[in-house]
Amino acid sequence: MIAPSHSATSLTTLTPALASAKRSRADWKQSALVFTFPMRTLIYVDGFNLYFGSLKGTPCKWLNIREMAARHLAPHHQIVGLKYFTARLNPRPNDPDLPHRQALYLRALRTVPDSEIILGHFLTKEVSMLRAHSLPGEPPMVRVIKTEEKGSDVNLAVNLLHDAHLNRFDCAVVISGDSDLLASVRLVMSELKKPVGVLNPQKYPCKVLQAQATFYKHLRKNFIAASLFPPSLTDARGTFTKPPFW
Numbered sequence: 001m002i003a004p005s006h007s008a009t010s011l012t013t014l015t016p017a018l019a020s021a022k023r024s025r026a027d028w029k030q031s032a033l034v035f036t037f038p039m040r041t042l043i044y045v046d047g048f049n050l051y052f053g054s055l056k057g058t059p060c061k062w063l064n065i066r067e068m069a070a071r072h073l074a075p076h077h078q079i080v081g082l083k084y085f086t087a088r089l090n091p092r093p094n095d096p097d098l099p100h101r102q103a104l105y106l107r108a109l110r111t112v113p114d115s116e117i118i119l120g121h122f123l124t125k126e127v128s129m130l131r132a133h134s135l136p137g138e139p140p141m142v143r144v145i146k147t148e149e150k151g152s153d154v155n156l157a158v159n160l161l162h163d164a165h166l167n168r169f170d171c172a173v174v175i176s177g178d179s180d181l182l183a184s185v186r187l188v189m190s191e192l193k194k195p196v197g198v199l200n201p202q203k204y205p206c207k208v209l210q211a212q213a214t215f216y217k218h219l220r221k222n223f224i225a226a227s228l229f230p231p232s233l234t235d236a237r238g239t240f241t242k243p244p245f246w
Helices: 016-030 047-055 065-072 098-109 152-165 179-190 207-212 221-225
Strands: 039-046 077-086 115-119 121-130 141-150 171-175 196-200 215-218 232-235 238-241
Touching: 039 047, 039 065, 039 152, 047 077, 047 221, 065 077, 065 171, 065 221, 077 098, 077 152, 098 115, 098 232, 098 238, 152 171, 152 179, 171 179, 179 196, 179 207, 196 207
Parallel strands: 039 077, 039 171, 077 115, 171 196, 196 215
Antiparallel strands: 121 141, 232 238
16 A cells, blocks of 8 residues: 655644645545555656756756666556656847757657657746845846746646546656645546645645655665766767767
């Protein structure tokens, strides 16, 4: 039987959101199903949450996410697929090769069996923002180009619910620390009676996901470093190599 781990925190000390999550988790535990092992496990990856939480500024960007996830999971998890949610990057004046590096990485991910890349989009606009530090005589506001990634969290939540409804997994594992995913995780657990684990790539915990998830872990740096693709890969189009300095 898959059961959530216990927490020493009492409901009386929690915020209303955390208390609600704890109650939902307790309700799910009481009606938990008995699963046959191995468990069909589907991995859902918030690409930008993973990148900015654990990969930016490290030599581990050429990451085989499926292998990294497997290192964090117990042996009874049989990974049957991986869904990676991201958006196409645009070139920047100081980094025109950014889209090319991303394209190489997405190509590498496609060499992973049973993987799928689901794209959102970027919204770019010019906005006025307050300077952090203004020098004498400088205006307090400055015009900047602001880029926001749209769609990945919604796409992940919809796919998680849809796949659970179609019984495509026995257990889902979400790689994200985004609290916006709480509602979809809770519904899969409470309504569809399926366990959902969270592997958080962020430095700080997401308390509502930690309270709700069947199991919750932070990504381990040593597991990330041990799960890189080989420098060169081959697919149907030929051989390609990881970007320089990756």
